[in-house]
């Protein structure tokens with residue numbers, strides 16, 4: 001009897017692999033054609049292009065700025081068309097469909113409800129319409145033979161002052177598909193400790209949260225997120241590599257913070273191509289992903305913003321395969337890392353690992 005052996009590590013085969021995604025922004029993942037159609041519907045006339053190809057290119061190039069602040073400016077156009085019930089639910093439905101078509105079997109998708117109040121919706125209504133869209137998209141994906149479990153994280157903007165309110169909103173929706181809380185936005189000048197009240201509330205409610213930290217700003221931000229705020233995971237956290245010195249013979253020495261992050265198995269939501277776009281790292285090949293993976297940090301692979309990055313989970317994994325020579329067992333390990341770090345219950349995580357991820361990778365491993 002002969003065995004087929006491992007499948008080739010092509011983008012098409014990676015698309016077949018069951019993948020788990022922890023860090024993806026709803027307002028960073030719209031289809032360009034949807035941005036155009038929703039803009040026409042709601043009378044938004046400030047889009048920088050009038051056809052899907054040119055608009056997609058514009059987002060990608062404008063986000064490729066080398067600066068997080070300029071990268072974030074591009075969100076004005078997506079947020080502008082996500083102000084109505086239809087806009088929100090359509091974007092959420094398509095997000096679920098697109099992720100499922102890419103082979104994502106588990107996704108935590110985040111967005112900031114406070115940015116979607118311009119047309120008069122309440123925070124609760126914003127979340128309700130978004131969750132309805134996710135549910136519809138997941139139903140369509142199941143019908144198309146690509147089931148996905150999609151849940152939501154609510155983000156508070158770190159420059160604003162609504163984090164406690166958003167934390168409470170998260171807890172209010174905890175049984176309806178919202179599994180955690182986050183803060184995002186420009187990092188420099190807005191340390192996580194500005195939002196201690198929100199994090200403390202989450203902890204009193206036994207509720208999960210992650211914090212964008214160690215992306216545009218370095219170790220102090222990571223230290224605050226862990227030591228003062230008590231974060232469960234690090235959004236990016238890539239700058240933890242600043243606390244690792246690799247000697248001339250290749251021997252790594254970890255500082256106290258890097259050791260703590262590794263010892264406590266604090267998950268790193270790494271987003272390779274986004275980090276290149278915002279200038280956090282020069283290229284995927286120079287990304288500390290591999291250093292961190294080899295040192296057995298709890299690394300996970302993420303998209304951050306599929307529209308701005310012109311990317312997908314499969315494309316991020318392929319970029320890592322090309323840069324670092326990973327095989328299927330590495331991709332499976334990163335996927336299981338993500339699933340173990342997710343904010344759904346422990347038995348639900350195990351079920352996806354045992355019934356979906358392991359059998360799916362076994363086929364590819366041959």
Ligand SMILES: O=c1[nH]cnc2c1ncn2[C@@H]1O[C@H](CO)[C@@H](O)[C@H]1O
Nearest residue numbers: 025072075110111112155184185212
């Ligand atoms: O990589 C990032 N770092 C910090 N903030 C981000 C990143 N990507 C998106 N957002 C911010 O999060 C908001 C809610 O989804 C987006 O509107 C954007 O301003």
Ligand SMILES: [Zn+2]
Nearest residue numbers: 025184235304
């Ligand atoms: Zn992000």
